[in-house]
Amino acid sequence: MKMPLVNKYLRSRKYFSFFLLVCAQTLSFSLVAQVVTKSVTVRNTSSRDITDYTLEIPVKKLNLPLGNYVATVDGKNVPVEIIQNIRGELTAVLPIEKIEANKTLKVAIKQGTADNYPKRTYAELSHKIGGHFEGHKYVGGYSWVKPNYITLPGDFRDHSYYIKYEGPGWESDKVAFRFYLDNRNGIDVFAKKTSDIVLPAVGVDGFDNYHNMADWGMDNMKVGKTLGLGSIAAWNGQKAVRVEKKDSVTCYIPADGKIRSQVKTVYYGWEANHIKCDLTSLISIDAGSRASHMELFVNKSLVDNIATGIFKDKNAELIVKNESNDTWSYIATFGKQSLNNDMQGLAVFARTKQIKEITGDDLNHILVLTPENGYIEYYFMPTWELDKEPIATKEAFIQCVEDFLNKLNHPLIYSVR
DSSP states (O other): OOHHHHHHHHHHHHHHHHHHHHHHHHHHHHHHHHHSOEEEEEEOOSSSOEEEEEEEEEHHHHOOOSSOEEEEETTEEEEOEEEEOTTOOEEEEEEEEEEOTTOEEEEEEEEOOOTTSOOOEEEEOOEEESOEEETTEEESOOEEEOOSEEEEETTOOSOOSOBGGGSOEEEESSEEEEEOTTTTOOEEEEEESSSSOOGGGTTSSSSSGGGSOOSSEEEOOOOTTSOBBTOOEEEOSSSEEESOOOSEEEEEEEEEOSSEEEEEEEEEEEEETTEEEEEEEEEEEETTOSOEEEEEEESOTTOOOEEEEEEOOTTEEEEEEOOTTSSEEEEEEEEEOSTTSOEEEEEEEEEGGGEEEEEEOSSEEEEEEOOBTTEEEEEEEEEETTSSSOOOSHHHHHHHHHHHHHHHHSOOEEEEO
16 A cells, blocks of 8 residues: 555655756766866067977876866867876976967867877887897898887897887987987987878888988988987997997887877996996977987986987087076087988087086097986987978078077976966
8 A cells, every 4th residue: 555655755766866966967067167177378488489399287287187188279279198207207298389489378278189180299119020030130021010119138239120220210290210229229310301200111111221312301310330319328538338238128119199209218237337227218209399308317326427419520510509507508510411411410408507528539529418316318409401391501500409499498487277
């Protein structure tokens, strides 16, 4: 007799519970909607226009829920990517095409995806499969895989014919790079005549065909026994010694984004001036940039003569700007120093307070750098007269270098609300 009343009561409770659930979800969505949009004011304090700038904001300052985000800049939606630096700190990065001198810019960060935004950076680490090693050479096998991760013994040699173009590669829409993941550990430049991503197709049709001019460009710098551009070394008082002797090395691609791509390498047991240490390197490249950012961390305080630099060429003039009042300084060379006998400019930018000495040896112009708590950072940048945006004269090269120096010495200031 009482069952209908019980069922009615249970039904009413069920509907009421459902009503409460709907209200709670609506309230939850409303609250989320209030916090997923952040307004960022960006200010250029320099007397120069700044173009192709990658704004970095620590994730903890944004305080946003997990999800995909875009930024609206000058009415356009651009990607927001989450990247780690060498310390493991999470940073949101987004591109700013242009901000005029002494002006401010409003940026809105909100949930969404910038699916139509082009991929402007790339990084890869590929090797052959299907063959085997005979001594230090890999024979057989005609297929490539891209694991973007590899661990090698410390005595892994050059010209093994195993890794595509002999090491990891990374690029922006302006330029591409590689470094030799072997006993040489030198950084080389792939000059580009296009803004397209090219590295996936480089080095798959022959061991070194990229030394010949192609529609996309070419490897236009000879490294040999030199530092090439921006290679890591130790200064022994007489010459720069690259990262040659080590126990093993692990290299991988932590980021392959539209805005930033990275190559991370850990050299275990590196012998630097008779001191064994572990060295971690993180190379980052950003959309619209010719420059790569090198971060280094060494775990031994006695290693205080880290070096980098630019190879010497009799056809290239050395240019130095090292002013104590500036946060950043540089060394650069310009002249007909490319493999194609073109005008090529090369520059390395370092924090002024970390520069211990500007010197040289028989092969290189050298910056000797002192780590701060084991940490060093610098940038290296090439130009080419056959670029899509060509730099063909010394005056144009210096302008390009000074524009980048201005970005470093006057980073954009931002506030979040």
